[in-house]
Amino acid sequence: MIGISRTKLFALQALVAAVALLIWHVGSTVPIGGTYLLPKFFFSTPGDVIARIWKLFAGGQIWKHLSITLTETVLAFLIGSVGGVLFGFWFARKPIVAAVFDPYVKMANALPRVVLAPIFMLWLGLGIWSKVALGVTLVFFIVFFNVYQGVKEVSSVVLANARLMGMNERQLFRHVYWPSALSWMFSSLHTSVGFALVGAVVGEYLGSAAGLGYLIHEAEGVFDVTGVFAGMVILAAFVLFIDWLVTLIENRLLVWRPQPASHA
Amino acid sequence: MVVLRVIERDAPGAKPPAVALDAVSIAYGGGAQPVYEAVAPTTLRVAESEFVAIVGPTGCGKSTLLNAAAGLLKPASGAVSIFGEPLSGLNGKAGYLFQQDALMPWKTALENVAIALEVGGMASAEARKQAKAWLARVGLSAFADRYPHQLSGGQRKRVGLAQVLIRDPKILLMDEPFGPLDAQTRQIMGTLLLDLWATDRKAVLFVTHDLEEAIALADRVVIMSCGPKARIIGDHAIDLPRPRDVAEVRLDPRFHTLHRAIWSELRDEVTKAYGAAT
Numbered sequence: 001m002i003g004i005s006r007t008k009l010f011a012l013q014a015l016v017a018a019v020a021l022l023i024w025h026v027g028s029t030v031p032i033g034g035t036y037l038l039p040k041f042f043f044s045t046p047g048d049v050i051a052r053i054w055k056l057f058a059g060g061q062i063w064k065h066l067s068i069t070l071t072e073t074v075l076a077f078l079i080g081s082v083g084g085v086l087f088g089f090w091f092a093r094k095p096i097v098a099a100v101f102d103p104y105v106k107m108a109n110a111l112p113r114v115v116l117a118p119i120f121m122l123w124l125g126l127g128i129w130s131k132v133a134l135g136v137t138l139v140f141f142i143v144f145f146n147v148y149q150g151v152k153e154v155s156s157v158v159l160a161n162a163r164l165m166g167m168n169e170r171q172l173f174r175h176v177y178w179p180s181a182l183s184w185m186f187s188s189l190h191t192s193v194g195f196a197l198v199g200a201v202v203g204e205y206l207g208s209a210a211g212l213g214y215l216i217h218e219a220e221g222v223f224d225v226t227g228v229f230a231g232m233v234i235l236a237a238f239v240l241f242i243d244w245l246v247t248l249i250e251n252r253l254l255v256w257r258p259q260p261a262s263h264a
Numbered sequence: 265m266v267v268l269r270v271i272e273r274d275a276p277g278a279k280p281p282a283v284a285l286d287a288v289s290i291a292y293g294g295g296a297q298p299v300y301e302a303v304a305p306t307t308l309r310v311a312e313s314e315f316v317a318i319v320g321p322t323g324c325g326k327s328t329l330l331n332a333a334a335g336l337l338k339p340a341s342g343a344v345s346i347f348g349e350p351l352s353g354l355n356g357k358a359g360y361l362f363q364q365d366a367l368m369p370w371k372t373a374l375e376n377v378a379i380a381l382e383v384g385g386m387a388s389a390e391a392r393k394q395a396k397a398w399l400a401r402v403g404l405s406a407f408a409d410r411y412p413h414q415l416s417g418g419q420r421k422r423v424g425l426a427q428v429l430i431r432d433p434k435i436l437l438m439d440e441p442f443g444p445l446d447a448q449t450r451q452i453m454g455t456l457l458l459d460l461w462a463t464d465r466k467a468v469l470f471v472t473h474d475l476e477e478a479i480a481l482a483d484r485v486v487i488m489s490c491g492p493k494a495r496i497i498g499d500h501a502i503d504l505p506r507p508r509d510v511a512e513v514r515l516d517p518r519f520h521t522l523h524r525a526i527w528s529e530l531r532d533e534v535t536k537a538y539g540a541a542t
């Protein structure tokens with residue numbers, strides 16, 4: 001598709017990482033004219049960060065944080081998706097409901113979710129549920145809009161054909177509306193899973209006692225730049241892992257769709 | 265009242281027509297949009313086991329008329345009756361092969377055909393068995409597991425044909441079913457359709473823009489005028505003997521006489537429609 005083989009692509013991607021690490025390493029450990037380009041205090045060094053990551057994993061305490069963040073992400077995604085699917089279907093099939101709630105849905109969606117974080121902490125405490133709630137408010141709207149669109153955008157000819165075939169409402173739902181809504185929902189799966197994670201990490205960052213966001217926040221509190229970078233690297237790897245999982249699920253469920261011309 | 269009139273007009277004891285459009289007119293728009301009177305009051309009947317072809321310039325209202333017969337569109341005036349019963353809601357006796365793609369993109373060719381039986385409560389295994397046989401009949405055995413987007417336009421049409429015919433509907437509504445096929449395949453499919461039709465003689469309402477195809481297949485060819493307010497301006501009985509071979513019948517001198525007569529009527533309309541559009 002882009003004209004080079006997989007191995008070559010991978011090699012080039014690795015090269016980018018190597019060059020970035022090298023610049024960082026040289027800038028932070030090799031003095032040029034008596035000063036460091038990237039002072040250790042502000043930028044740490046690749047070696048230190050790697051050592052810290054190693055220590056975190058070797059010590060074993062990282063697993064607790066990772067599992068908490070993962071739990072929050074999964075819960076936020078599931079609850080937000082189920083809510084989005086239910087409301088998406090309801091609104092799409094009942095235009096009056098959609099018309100009445102339209103301004104409120106828009107208002108709620110326009111609200112920056114971060115301002116809700118303190119309220120959720122007030123309501124739900126500092127445990128995982130306030131983070132889950134934050135993630136849900138992000139995931140819900142993405143899924144909701146996509147399911148709504150998916151039900152609305154079913155081709156009228158496909159629908160007429162299915163009706164003439166003798167499908168009742170239940171069969172229409174199962175064979176027409178649901179697959180269409182699902183394909184729209186899955187087209188935004190990467191985004192919604194990403195937002196579930198953002199909700200969890202931002203929630204932890206703003207106030208909690210565990211999770212990756214907490215880890216980063218704690219390191220920042222004591223100007224431990226190495227700790228901050230280590231947390232960020234682990235978070236990034238975590239995101240890549242989840243994204244890979246999502247792609248796997250997506251390829252399995254959407255075999256019927258034409259391959260998109262490009263894929264992020 | 266309209267229904268009474270229909271019954272009165274028919275000879276006592278005569279079978280009611282499979283499809284009867286009585287003074288049906290159809291308008292689009294209304295509300296915020298300007299009203300477009302697509303079809304002026306039109307009467308068209310298709311008797312049981314009769315094969316009627318509709319030809320007419322593009323945009324005249326052929327699909328519109330078929331949609332009315334399927335119960336997808338409510339006529340602005342007039343009445344639609346199916347086997348003598350006024351039609352309310354969808355026409356459950358009809359199988360409709362749409363002009364546009366109507367397959368479910370999330371189902372394979374086989375699933376798309378089998379679902380037509382499954383909705384009626386047939387067990388999945390049996391439905392699949394019959395669907396396979398139908399795909400073989402339209403020459404698509406090798407494509408059973410493809411999704412619609414992996415099929416060509418003509419192949420999709422053929423899956424659609426199997427999907428409609430497998431339900432064994434009493435009435436067949438077909439909107440340019442062989443539109444995207446090449447001339448050769450058109451003839452093969454035409455012959456196939458005639459063979460299938462010969463076994464149980466469904467009532468067929470067949471839209472095409474190919475006059476030769478219409479004459480080769482149908483018992484009657486109906487010509488529509490160009491819109492707006494399209495009407496039926498010609499109704500020709502095709503007295504070519506059956507069974508017909510779709511390719512060979514074109515060599516028949518009678519075919520040429522009919523073709524010339526119908527084309528002279530149709531040509532004016534096509535020219536008018538083209539002139540109006542440009």
Ligand SMILES: Nc1ncnc2c1ncn2[C@@H]1O[C@H](COP(=O)(O)OP(=O)(O)OP(=O)(O)O)[C@@H](O)[C@H]1O
Pocket residue numbers: 292293300302320321322323324325326327328329363473491
């Ligand atoms: N939903 C609609 N709203 C408004 N106008 C419509 C609508 N559908 C069809 N029309 C108009 O009604 C007329 C008849 O349309 P129709 O689809 O029946 O034509 P057709 O004879 O099937 O043409 P073709 O041979 O190109 O398929 C056209 O002028 C078209 O623009």
Ligand SMILES: [Mg+2]
Pocket residue numbers: 326327328363439
């Ligand atoms: Mg048409």
